[in-house]
Amino acid sequence: MHRRTLLFAISSSTSDTAITVAAEAAREQQAHLACLLLRTLPGMPHFAYGASAYGVMAVPDEWLETLQSCRTAQAARAAEVEALLSRSNTAGDVQYATGSDADIRLLAARRALSCDIAEAADGLREDPEVFRDSVHGILFGAPVPLMVNGSPLAPRKRIFLAWNSSLSAARAAHAALPYFKAAEEVVIGCFDPDMSDTRDGEDPGADMAAWLSHHGCTVTLSQFPSGGRDTGSAIQDRAREAGADLVVMGAYGHSRLRQAVFGGTTRSLLEQTALPVLFAH
Structure with missing residues (x-):
């Protein structure tokens, strides 16, 4: 796995410890750790799915505030992940997004296109929708393999x-x-x-x-x-x-x-x- 790029799919439930372990393994293997922090959109109010007579969707201010709060939290968590990579002296990058299930599948697939292998990080299962959609996006939208329940950088006997x-x-x-x-x-x-x-x-x-x-x-x-x-x-x-x-x-x-x-x-x-x-x- 030397010099390879590893897509590390994470969510807000992925712990600092899991990220640090992955970062240190990547440093030892001289691999690039491409972290992709994903989160699903907060649930849309039911009545917002209909449009008015003028074709404008009505969305309550509370939902927009919740969405902005989610995006702010994602940006803050991405900064924390970047700091973990820096402290581990690991070559890597962090991208983040809050989107629908289709958005997550597309983002995971696109990021995987320029990677060698992907890993579903520990904690990703705690966000079932993110886990499902990122797995499907990688497997069906990219030419790389996906590993679960373990690191692609670990030796296997x-x-x-x-x-x-x-x-x-x-x-x-x-x-x-x-x-x-x-x-x-x-x-x-x-x-x-x-x-x-x-x-x-x-x-x-x-x-x-x-x-x-x-x-x-x-x-x-x-x-x-x-x-x-x-x-x-x-x-x-x-x-x-x-x-x-x-x-x-x-x-x-x-x-x-x-x-x-x-x-x-x-x-x-x-x-x-x-x-x-x-x-x-």
Whole structure:
């Protein structure tokens, strides 16, 4: 991760300690820490959604005062984050915004375009809307991977790659190659593979294992039956059994609507907080 730019998505709930730890790790790795401080707009009064006969939206002064207060607080917090970076002698920058869910997705995606990898900071989950929208913005609007529950700058000894021959899984594997090459072992797990020529092939995961071996990685390939359990829980169980300190997987192989309504592997791994996960879409 030397000389790389790390997008560090934070909210007002992200502690000084979490920011300082990230800043010190970035300094040690000579990385640039691009902090993005996000906050959702205060709730709009219900009657403001309608317009008058002259097409002018009526917004009460109290709401405008609340909005200005939020923006002032964001500016003050951004200044505090800048001070933390300065005290850590870390190369970095701080951008901040208060916006709607669409604004947050757009801002996160745009900032990630000029970064190498993104991290959802500790405390971001305490602002569920910010967490959801920043994650979606990065994964769907930028070409970089996203890590949750851990730092992209930390070394990893044993990595679990959840493999299913999909494009998103392949993108995740390519994004994680520097981690794979530095790890002691890469465990490839295929769950309920379809051993047809048009899906996973006769020996699912063998092509990925060969590719990683060519890069000098020590690879173990396993094919697991889910036993009727959801794949997200199966991945977590097998990763823990393997002693993995990082899971790598493709995100949103199914539509976001289907994931939101019925749940899914990506949603399951995003919601858990015990295992560091590197996602790519």
